[in-house]
Amino acid sequence: MRFGVNYTPAVGWFHSWLDFSASDTARDLEAIASLGADHVRIFPLWPVVQPNRTLIRPQALRDVATVVDIAGSFGLDVNVDALQGHLSSFDFVPSWLDSWHRRNMFTDPEVVASTAAYVEALAAAVADRPNLLGISIGNEVNQFAHAPHPAPHDITAEQGHAWAAAMVAAARRGLSGGPGASGLEARRGSAPLVTVAQYDAAWYDDAQPFGPEHAADHGDATITHSWVFNGTAALHGPLGAGSVRHGEYLVQLAAAWNREPGRPNWLQEVGAPTNVVPRSDAASFTEQTIRHVAGAQDVLGVTWWCSHDVSRSLADFPELEYDLGLFTNDGALKPAGEAFAALARAGAPTPTAPPSTALVLDDVLPDGTPRHGTRADCAPGGRFAAAWLALAESAADGRGPQVVLRSRLADGALRGARGIARIVEVPGDLDGTSLTVAHPATMP
Template sequence: MRFGVNYTPAVGWFHSWLDFSPSDTARDMEQIASLGADHVRVFPLWPVVQPNRTLIRQAALDDVATVVDIAGSYGLDVNVDALQGHLSSFDFVPSWLDSWHRRNLFTEPDVVASTAAYVEALAAAIADKPNLLGISIGNEVNQFAHAPHPAPHDTTAEQGHAWAATMVAAARRGLVSGREARLGPDPSASVLAGSRPTPLVTVAQYDAAWYDDAQPFGPEHAADHGDATVTHSWVFNGSAALHGPLGAGSVRHGEYLLQLAAAWNREPGRLNWLQEVGAPTNVVDPADAAAFTEQTIRHVAGAQDVLGVTWWCSHDVSRTLADFPELEYDLGLFTNDGRLKPAGEAFAALARSGLPAPAAPPSTAVVLDDVLPDGSPRSGVRADCAPGGRFAAAWLACAESAEDGRGPQVVLRSRLSDAAHTAARGIRSTVEVPDDLAGAAISVAHPATLP
């Protein structure tokens, strides 16, 4: 399992892209590498790179490429997020999408075309980097699609699919054209040529995609687009309030999201990436942060097909910067001046020791009723999966009773009759969720009951 860190620059936070300093970046990357991490996720600010719909600044692209090179000099691979988008309660949307020029991010043809041009240019600028882990389309861009965003860009699930497919295609075109421009023609017209690893293209969403039935971007958008399914785990979503900061429902939340992701993946074996997880001090006491970090990562390591865990974040936000929510100032593995914190020590101990991938996936799966008996879609599925929901409670009960300590898989009712699918995932028995969790026992079906 890979260990990574979301990179928050110690000097100037993400505003540092306005006056980029290679020396500051090198210092930060050296500290991150000292943890035993193997990758970082970096966040160029969209308005800095594309301040006008038809202007993509080459100097800004060069700065991104330099960050990738600096990280590589310390043995770190890099995932680059394109659309920032949203970071730590602040929106970074170009002026050509706001106020007098307000247009829909997801559906306006000129906006979609210009955004895709930026994604393609960014991918092309770094395509030849040997330490490029991949491109994520953006940081939780789905938060722009619905409340609680104060000014959402209304869209439908179908429009969300079209938008995501357009952005993924743009990133892949950029990876191909950028590699060919610098390394010569590729006869296969693919970034797969040669021994160089293939950069991943991913779509990152916050957990409303899994838990909020009103959110236009849902599990299918995560599972159907790109090369891996991304999850972001934050226990201030109700998990810690329900279970306590070190309760099973909190320290297993990242593991649970990974199992939900695997259920929605159409192809067994598709990689799942816990791309954001942290110990937010509004619900996790700083004294518990190290224990929360260790337990969360150990549970994640027990899930199948896990690409890795990428912790949020590298450095605390400086208190010289105003107006952040209080928890944002204390999420780093390092303090703002570079001192390693207890959570950082816990992360480093696991990263340096390594956690081997499990030999086999959990053999039991909890059945998620995504369809009605007649096969039509069932409403309220995501609410059932949210913290405190009926399905979430059933999964947690199974996880806590498992002899090997690993949480069960999740299988969709709509796919339960596909014997090839369940066999490929190693599912040999299933658990039905009782109608009344308070008064009913959870029963495990024998393998013979599976098709």
């Protein structure tokens, strides 16, 4: 399992892309490497790189490539996020997509084509770097598609699939046709991944147009972002089982939609938000979260949010954003950073086999039609979430169960390939407070 960090520059936060400093970046990345991390995720701001629909700035692309090179000098692989998009409560969309020029970012043909051109150019700019881990289409771009965003770009699920497919194809064109792509055989490890990242409404909100299928059907790995300020910590407490196992739960929930056994599952963003996790509990929360995730199957890695606290000189961030770093803004290692480093340096043992028990998620009605309300059942406080947690806490090996969709329960080959030996049904009278787990049934 890989250990990584979402890189938040100590000087200027992500606004630092406006006046890029290689020396500041090197100082930050050297500190991240000292934790034992093997990769970082970086966030070039979309309006900085593509300020006009037909202008992609060559210097901005060179700056991104320079960051990848600097990271490589410290032994770090890099995942590059394309569409920022949304970061820490702020939206960063180009002026050609807002206000007087507002058009639907997901469905307008000219906007989609121009966005794809940017994704392709960004991928091409770093395609030949031996330490390129991959390209993510953007940071939680699904938050633009529905409430609570104040001005959502409305789409249907089908339109979301079309948009995601177009962006993934653009990234792959860039990776295969970049100026140094012929030298990809020199890459460290495997070929770079293309991924689509969503925030957890994809798993928990039935009204969100981007759903589990968008994560599992596009790109090369299924991405989850785990934040316990979504009601989880309020329900379970900062160090309650439901909180420290939330990342593990999301990984297992997401894996249920993977059509191919063995598809990588990546907890690409997780942190200890101080609005619900007291500073005194942050180190324990970090350690327990990572240890539980390490017990799941096919985990590509954990990428912690984030490297450095936001400077108090920057205004208008939510309070928790100033204290999410593994380092303080001036570079001092925090207790959560110490906990992360201890785990990263030791490395996570690879489970010898996936959890053999699977909990059935009712994604369809008895007649096989899709069931509305499935995602609400999975959300914090939902009946499925409660059943999963009860089963996880009662497991002899301490590992949470896999999740199997009812629509795929009859696929014996899929169950066998996933190592599922027995199934558990969610009790019909489960209300989230009084938990009784059904006796596991022997698989046919």
